[in-house]
Amino acid sequence: MNHLSLRGVSKNFGGVQALSNVSFDVRPGEIVGLMGANGAGKTTLFNLITGHIPASGGQILLRGQPLAGLRPDQICRLGVGRTFQIVKPFPRLTVADNLLTAALFGRIGLRDRKQAMEHCAGILEDLALAHCADMPASELTLSGQKRLELARALCGGSDLILLDEVMAGLTPPEVQDMLDVIARLQSSRNLTIVIIEHVMRALMTLSDRIVVLHLGEVLLSGTPDDIASDPRVHDVYFGAEQ
Numbered sequence: 658m659n660h661l662s663l664r665g666v667s668k669n670f671g672g673v674q675a676l677s678n679v680s681f682d683v684r685p686g687e688i689v690g691l692m693g694a695n696g697a698g699k700t701t702l703f704n705l706i707t708g709h710i711p712a713s714g715g716q717i718l719l720r721g722q723p724l725a726g727l728r729p730d731q732i733c734r735l736g737v738g739r740t741f742q743i744v745k746p747f748p749r750l751t752v753a754d755n756l757l758t759a760a761l762f763g764r765i766g767l768r769d770r771k772q773a774m775e776h777c778a779g780i781l782e783d784l785a786l787a788h789c790a791d792m793p794a795s796e797l798t799l800s801g802q803k804r805l806e807l808a809r810a811l812c813g814g815s816d817l818i819l820l821d822e823v824m825a826g827l828t829p830p831e832v833q834d835m836l837d838v839i840a841r842l843q844s845s846r847n848l849t850i851v852i853i854e855h856v857m858r859a860l861m862t863l864s865d866r867i868v869v870l871h872l873g874e875v876l877l878s879g880t881p882d883d884i885a886s887d888p889r890v891h892d893v894y895f896g897a898e899q
């Protein structure tokens with residue numbers, strides 16, 4: 658069974674048709690890249706999957722179960738975690754407490770603080786955040802805050818992770834670190850990942866398949882090699898030659 662399925666999903670904001678009839682599947686354990694120029698509808702799609710905004714039409718299924726009508730917290734407890742393009746930690750809480758919040762109130766809903774701390778400790782290590790566990794989240798570098806968002810999704814027990822531009826604004830070595838972290842986590846924790854990324858090298862390296870959105874519609878989908886060699890992708894990003 659697919660981990661995530663979109664069937665004819667549409668979203669309009671008044672007169673703006675942000676998404677039209679979008680359909681694709683994500684299999685368990687797959688990394689699917691979502692690609693498209695600014696305004697193509699990528700983040701809107703994440704907001705529909707996580708229940709932050711309702712779809713105007715179509716169906717979103719998580720392991721075959723329709724998500725329509727569920728609140729973001731309910732969808733989170735079904736195992737859907739996300740990061741935000743503009744990071745959203747609890748800025749005054751320490752890094753460790755940001756993660757504890759997820760472990761206590763997320764999908765796994767641990768009730769015991771000590772148990773929750775043990776659960777989060779390994780994830781702090783995996784995301785290279787252990788040395789700043791007692792620091793307020795607002796004092797982390799951008800790279801640290803991006804890793805904290807990913808760590809928070811994991812501490813909550815999510816197994817479908819939606820990554821929204823986790824590499825934006827990072828230096829090339831930080832991008833490489835993030836690539837390594839995501840690949841390692843995906844295989845060690847058997848995560849299913851949908852990733853939006855404008856850093857093409859990262860998307861091409863990580864993704865098993867890529868879905869290209871253009872003006873709210875699926876333009877094409879395929880392996881990274883298929884996508885890299887398709888002239889339509891070049892046209893979408895750089896404009897068709899006249």
Ligand SMILES: Nc1ncnc2c1ncn2[C@@H]1O[C@H](COP(=O)(O)OP(=O)(O)OP(=O)(O)O)[C@@H](O)[C@H]1O
Pocket residue numbers: 670673674675693694695696697698699700701702
């Ligand atoms: N809350 C909203 N109200 C009105 N229009 C919106 C809203 N959210 C998104 N849009 C519009 O929907 C379209 C898709 O936006 P979206 O943010 O999903 O694109 P994107 O592909 O994620 O772009 P980027 O790569 O710049 O983040 C755009 O035209 C955008 O202006």
